[in-house]
Amino acid sequence: MTKTYVHKMTGGGSAGGGAKIKSRIRNTKGGRRYSVETVEGIDKRRDSGGNVEIRRVIDRDSDRYREHIVDLQTGEVLRNVDERLSKHVGRGTQRQKKK
Secondary structure, eight states: OOOOEEEEEOSSSSTTTOOEEEEEEEESSSOOSSEEEEEEEEEEEETTOEEEEEEEEEEEETTEEEEEEEEEETTTTEEEEEEEGGOSSSGGGGGGOOO
């Protein structure tokens, strides 16, 4: 069994420019989605505009969602999540729209 790895770098590549590296392992069962997706990098906060370091792993094979976000200026951990992927609902595009 062979695994296919896909790596992609987005952003400007500078510390304030939102540089991120995405790594993906192709699903060996022939499905459309990737088995494992990893995002690591620096991004801007929407509320304050400060820089944050993001580490996110979505592992569909192990049913895990891990996300760790740290404010680079203060060192404060803004978000630290390690939960079952099947329980990770109501976020992102699945969030309820405000009326």
